[in-house]
Amino acid sequence: MRDYHIPVMLKQCINFIAPKPGGIYVDATIGGGGHSLGLLESCPDIHLIGFDQDSEALLEAHKTLFPYQDRVELIQANFSRMRTELAFRQIKTVSGILFDLGVSSHQLETPERGFSFDLDSPLDMRMDQSSDLTAEIVLNELSQKALTRIFYDYGEELNASRIAGKIVKIREEQPFKTTGDLVKVIESVVGKGTKASLKTKARIFQALRIYVNQELEILEQALKDAINILEPGGRIVVLSYHSLEDRIVKNVFRSAAEGEEQTSEASFLNSTKKRKLQLLTRKPLQADAEEINNNPHSRSVKLRAAEKI
Ligand SMILES: C[S@@+](CC[C@H](N)C(=O)[O-])C[C@H]1O[C@@H](n2cnc3c(N)ncnc32)[C@H](O)[C@@H]1O
Known part of the structure; x- marks a missing residue:
């Protein structure tokens, strides 16, 4: 246990x-x-x-x-x-x-569940594995405005709109599949390896998780x-x-x-x-x-x- x-x-x-x-x-x-x-x-x-x-x-x-x-x-x-x-x-x-x-x-440490930004895994994030909505669907199908709201309201992330904008642009070429795809976008907006970028990753992942599970x-x-x-x-x-x-x-x-x-x-x-x-x-x-x-x-x-x- x-x-x-x-x-x-x-x-x-x-x-x-x-x-x-x-x-x-x-x-x-x-x-x-x-x-x-x-x-x-x-x-x-x-x-x-x-x-x-x-x-x-x-x-x-x-x-x-x-x-x-x-x-x-x-x-x-x-x-x-x-x-x-x-x-x-x-x-x-x-x-x-x-x-x-x-x-x-x-849940956080199981790669297939997709909750962690430290592991490259499918964009799932469902606590109830029988529910239909996954993080992959959210990232690939919601509008830029809706994504911005999610990142801002549920992650209190100040770069919400820039990150949402980048997601919408990138998915036109290649749909989002893994947590690694999302991490790359976040890092392209806020940089890599700093305390601030770590916090942004945590906030964006938290926001998506809250939305997917309607917490x-x-x-x-x-x-x-x-x-x-x-x-x-x-x-x-x-x-x-x-x-x-x-x-x-x-x-x-x-x-x-x-x-x-x-x-x-x-x-x-x-x-x-x-x-x-x-x-x-x-x-x-x-x-x-x-x-x-x-x-x-x-x-x-x-x-x-x-x-x-
Ligand atoms: C922090 S863990 C609880 C750990 C537990 N207290 C222990 O000692 O092992 C939260 C658990 O609550 C479940 N959970 C979160 N929100 C829920 C909800 N709305 N309905 C039912 N289960 C939920 C999660 O699936 C997870 O297993």
Whole structure:
């Protein structure tokens, strides 16, 4: 499991979720099952439901969690379907939910998946291998304007329009096939071997990955659903890895903590605010230097946790 993906801020996640015997817990992004294993080891008498849209991740999680197999159910689905999948199993509330967003080290480091700009591989980037949209289709078929938007909105890349322009020009001669083709274009715009060009490559790859997997579109509603599914006293923990994700988590948590306006039936003048969450982290927590040293994947993590009121 460790070779597949080292779970980030594991101790803190377990402490915040604080599993209790008999509770039902959801790992919305089970990956290799590292966090789930930690939860089960800290309190074996729980029931754990794990979601992942990647079939390889579920196979790995199955191996990792084998000793606890009678307490674990794995579901291959996007976490945007969490509410439906739980309702289908007659589960109305759960005691804790963990989201560990983004891609696993295994996904990043597997050449055929096309997530990494360090490896020359097919332009895929799908977390769910059964979905139709790949990075290759995006690069070869979207307009220059649409590509610029993707690079700017999802990568916050200032050279978005120049890079999109170059892509559109080059693909007229030769369609994009591999991550290496894309890297060449990025380097032709921002140069090679500098810190700045490395950052641009990371931002463009991040942007494409977010678009291909529609990561941000589904996050807000999935978090709202998760908060609604939690029982009173239940905990939600979210690990995010870039500012766009963290902003969504922060805003959803904040509005649930401040409460949404509810007008009472007795008098439409009397409006009350119904608070759903108590924040457990005012500011997001980050990994310490030792963890970052042992696991560079934890460098950009932000952990936010909250309790259902
Ligand atoms: C950072 S990894 C999780 C690693 C895991 N916590 C562990 O300890 O091994 C994120 C996982 O979530 C999955 N994932 C990301 N977004 C998803 C979504 N919207 N629905 C379902 N799975 C998702 C990815 O396929 C990946 O396996």
